[in-house]
Amino acid sequence: MSTIKDVAALAGVSFTTVSHVLNDTRPVSADARRRVLAAVEEIGYLPSAVARSLRKSETKIVGVLVPNVNNPFFAELVAGVEECCRLAGFSVFLCNSDNDPKRQQQYMRTLLEKRVDGLLLSSAGDDEALARIFKLASVPSVTVDRLVPGARADRVSVNNQQGAYNAVQHLLSLGHRRIACISGPAEFEVSRERIEGWRRALLEAGLAPDEQLVVESDFSSPGGYEAVRKLLRAQGGAAAPVTGIFASNDMMAIGALRAAAELGLKVPQQLSIVGFDDIELSRYVFPALSSVGCSIRQLGHEAGRVLIDRIENPGAALKDVQLTPRLVVRESTAAPAENKG
Known part of the structure; x- marks a missing residue:
């Protein structure tokens, strides 16, 4: 492996001159700079990032922790984060915790040992587990969709809450009155906020929320599938069956589409389904899924921007940036059959 002294010998300069050229730490004559860069190219010299990080106390690397890379939401989010960080000159270390708090802590330690300049955490873990993780963090940090106490x-x-409200209000505006909510795990702040949006929309429409129509699941398509099968089977023969479903994310809504099809219910003729997040996949399932959300890539881009701002301005006041979701109406929602004439 070539060294900085090899570059210096080939360029006919001192190794300190090579260092000044590569690190831009002191003016160097144009001729010396040209010879150094030519020598670097000829022998394929790569400066040590570790040595540079020890000198400058920076690595130009940020760590990104997500709970499940199989979920398209997190794939789109990371794409936005990576794009923003790359344009700012940072590389990204991606860690997938697979919804395991212990694995999150292990990755946190690894990232800190690698001397990352910042940490971005998008996690479905409970507050206590996240609080333990952040006790380890000594670098600028940003959370996505979570408020971690302390x-x-x-x-x-x-x-x-506003996104869920918009989704349920859309179903109400079509004439639905029996609207179920497929929720994420109750211990997650995101789940609680989206249930509250479901309740608020019903109350403002003069309807008492039926808590029996809230079915807890796990934000996955299999989970949504099982939750809707359970819900619809329990509704069999009911005088006022469910005609609309608000699923707390698109993955569960996609599972709901499958469950409805297997139970012989046509969407949207007999059952309307609306999701949350507006992942790219929601446009290509059949029927195409109505959903609320913002551009997930934009969300990741904004999270990356806030993290870089924090790295560059560590003493600035903490930011709480909130994006406004929009409703996208596609093929999975329509007026209930009894309202069509």
Whole structure:
């Protein structure tokens, strides 16, 4: 492996001159700079990032922790984060915790040992587990869609309650009155906020929320599938069956589409389904899924921007950036059959 002294010998300069050229730490003559860069190219010299980080106390690397890379939401989010960080000159270390708090802590330690300049956490873990993780963090940090008690971290989120409210209000405007909610795990702040949006929309429409129509699941398509099968089977023969479903994310809504099809219910003729997040996949399932959300890539881009701002301005006041979701109406929602004439 070539060294800085090899470059210096080939360029006919001192190794300190090579260092000044590569690190831009002191003016060097144009001729010397040209010879150094030519030598670097000829022998394929790569400067040590580790040595540079020790000198400058920076690595130009940020760590990104997500709970499930199989979920398209997190794939789109990371794409936005990576794009923003790359344009700012940062590389991204991606860690997938697979919804395991212990694995999150292990990755946190690894990232800190690698001397990352910042940390971005998008996690479905409970507050206590996240609080333990942030006790380890000594670098600028940003959370996505989570408020971690006691953590000194900026937050970038979507207005979850407003998005759920918009989704349910859409179903109400079509004439639905029996509207179920497929929720994420109750211990998650995101789940609670989206249930509250469901309740608020019903109350403002003069309807008492039926808590028996709230079915807890796990934000996955299999989970949504099982939750809707359970719900619809329990509704069999009911005088006022459910005609609309609000699923707390698109993955569960996609599972709901499958469950409805297997139970012989046509969507949207007999059952309307609306999701949350507006992942790219929601446009290509059949029927195409109505959903609320903002551009997930934009959410990631904004989270990356806030993290870089925090790295560059560590003493600035903490930020709480909230994006406003929009309703996108596609093929999975329509007026209930009894309202069509």
